Amino acid sequence: MPETIGDRIRKIRIASGMSQREFARAVYVARNTVYRWEKDKAVPYAHDVQHIAERFGVSCDYLITGNCTNVGANT
Numbered sequence: 001m002p003e004t005i006g007d008r009i010r011k012i013r014i015a016s017g018m019s020q021r022e023f024a025r026a027v028y029v030a031r032n033t034v035y036r037w038e039k040d041k042a043v044p045y046a047h048d049v050q051h052i053a054e055r056f057g058v059s060c061d062y063l064i065t066g067n068c069t070n071v072g073a074n075t
Helices: 005-015 020-027 031-038 046-056 060-065
Strands: none
Touching: 005 031, 005 046, 005 060, 020 031, 020 046, 046 060
């Protein structure tokens, strides 16, 4: 089964050493929202994806597609 946005959010949260409650506070959503994202019962809104990316140093592209691209790279 391919990795989902929920899987990637969970990886970021765990790598940051945060509980769902702590992660939720960091991105200004309810803990239940993080649970639903991680279980693929809901997907984050675009502004939530942007906030997660900025807060945890990943790209929006990585969160949405799983691809790690370097923006502006000369390749």
